[in-house]
Amino acid sequence: xxxxxxxxxxxxxxxxxxxxxxxxxxxxxxxxxxxxxxxxxxxxxxxxxxxxxxxxxxxxxxxxxxxxxxxxxxxxxxxxxxxxxxxxxxxxxxxxxxxxxxxxxxxxxxxxxxxxxxxxxxxxxxxxxxxxxxxxxx
Amino acid sequence: xxxxxxxxxxxxxxxxxxxxxxxxxxxxxxxxxxxxxxxxxxxxxxxxxxxxxxxxxxxxxxxxxxxxxxxxxxxxxxxxxxxxxxxxxxxxxxxxxxxxxxxxxxxxxxxxxxxxxxxxxxxxxxxxxxxxxxxxxxxxxxxxxxxxxxxxxxxxxxxxxxxxxxxxxxxxxxxxxxxxxxxxxxxxxxxxxxxxxx
Numbered sequence: 001x002x003x004x005x006x007x008x009x010x011x012x013x014x015x016x017x018x019x020x021x022x023x024x025x026x027x028x029x030x031x032x033x034x035x036x037x038x039x040x041x042x043x044x045x046x047x048x049x050x051x052x053x054x055x056x057x058x059x060x061x062x063x064x065x066x067x068x069x070x071x072x073x074x075x076x077x078x079x080x081x082x083x084x085x086x087x088x089x090x091x092x093x094x095x096x097x098x099x100x101x102x103x104x105x106x107x108x109x110x111x112x113x114x115x116x117x118x119x120x121x122x123x124x125x126x127x128x129x130x131x132x133x134x135x136x137x138x
Numbered sequence: 139x140x141x142x143x144x145x146x147x148x149x150x151x152x153x154x155x156x157x158x159x160x161x162x163x164x165x166x167x168x169x170x171x172x173x174x175x176x177x178x179x180x181x182x183x184x185x186x187x188x189x190x191x192x193x194x195x196x197x198x199x200x201x202x203x204x205x206x207x208x209x210x211x212x213x214x215x216x217x218x219x220x221x222x223x224x225x226x227x228x229x230x231x232x233x234x235x236x237x238x239x240x241x242x243x244x245x246x247x248x249x250x251x252x253x254x255x256x257x258x259x260x261x262x263x264x265x266x267x268x269x270x271x272x273x274x275x276x277x278x279x280x281x282x283x284x285x286x287x288x289x290x291x292x293x294x295x296x297x298x299x300x301x302x303x304x305x306x307x308x309x310x311x312x313x314x315x316x317x318x319x320x321x322x323x324x325x326x327x328x329x330x331x332x333x334x335x336x
Binding site: 022023024025026028029032033036051052053054055057058061062064065089092093096097099103104107108109 | 194198205235237243
């Protein structure tokens, strides 16, 4: 690390380090952020003071836009969707929007049809049914 | 105690097409010399606090989106002394959640401002999601104190209404450190939806 590089610190430098990124559904993020918020509540009087605006707005958003609330249900949703050979982002959009019909699912995530995997309508319908069962028994 | 901060940040972005990303990052956290004397537990705590502070202060970057939360601290490496100041640089590897919008993505947001030529929606931490009247073809503007848009089927787009839309463009505003997005209702199953409130 040269001194000069360090002086340009505020700048992002795209480079070497390996970044492992995964996509998260709103309901998963909701569990994460709510847990963090609770931790803050235990250790201080005013947790809202300690969180960033980004955190606060994100928490509001995911609480409102989570279709599944129960942690077990959230875990099951990912497990079920994971069985269908979906890409991470496809899984998350489906888990977030909870389409009710095969038609709607394809409109939300067109790539599930075009990828050339064994994603026929029957498979998609079964997947949607499994998801709605979780919702019913949540 | 004031901790001196310089950050350097390496990453290789993995392209993905959804909102919340879980990322693993490697940052350098600098601890001022006077904070090094207090013992290792206090030091670890100082490093974590500094990291959380830097994370929040960074707010957002063009590549990763909005910095929402640190989830786990994976590793704190060995400190390296900076020659001229006596401060110590600690490489830190941690996991965090970020938020980013992508072109072509379909998601939901809430209207917070209605104008003659379109509406502004809020989506996650992003305030400036714009839906132009040209992208909600059948909807007409109804002026007034609580102005709204409505189509022939009496579907209404007003303040606090939840809308499902497709992202047609995003823009990173360097000075404000925020994203703006352009969205559209052109497509099936898009438009106002019943609010999924608890």
